[in-house]
Amino acid sequence: MTRVRVTAPRSATSGSATAGSVTSGSTALNGGPSAAASRExxxxxxxxxxxxxxxxxxQLRLSLVVGLGFLLILLAFPLMLGLVPGLAGSTIAGLPFDWVLLGAGIYPVIxxxxxxxxxxxxxxxxRYRDLAGEK
Structure with missing residues (x-):
């Protein structure tokens, strides 16, 4: 693995590797295409x-699935409290069950x-990097 040294942002007018640019291994030093150029x-x-x-x-599909799954689980808590008689009035270690459910049950879900x-x-x-041929 090649070490990367960042000294300053690359200037817009400079196309080559200068003292104030990012150099990475032999590609930038030998004048070959950098990783950003090959990606572009x-x-x-x-x-x-x-x-x-x-x-x-x-990524959009993933965010929708995880977000909707989280919302369904979050909405299941009040439904469970409303549909199961006596559950909302019960206590655990002196604390109301609904508080314990929201306080200790929701954080592991998050x-x-x-x-x-x-x-x-x-x-x-x-997978994208593998398909695009990036390292």
Whole structure:
């Protein structure tokens, strides 16, 4: 793995690697295309545009599925309290059950939803990088 040293942002007028730019391994030093340039070239081709659209749609689908699943679980809590008689009036360790349910039951659901989203989004992006030929 090549070390990257960032000293300053790349200036808009400079096209080559200068002291104030980002250099990464032998590609930038040998005058070859950088990773950003190869990514832009891949995105400009028809196949690259198809890959980007596919990534965007898969990320959108993922966010909708995780968001809707979270909302369904969140809405199930008050429905359960309203449909099960006597549940709202019960206590656990002196605390009302609905408070315990919302306080201790919702945070694991939030954490699980976030973990699922991040894990699947990273997998989608890794698949895109594999298809686009990026390292």
């Amino acid at each position: 070239a891949a995105e400009e081709s028809d196949a690259g545009q198809l890959f980007v659209r596919s990534l965007i749609s898969s 954490g699980l939803s976030a973990w699922l989203y991040v894990r699947t989004a990273a997998r989608n992006e890794a």
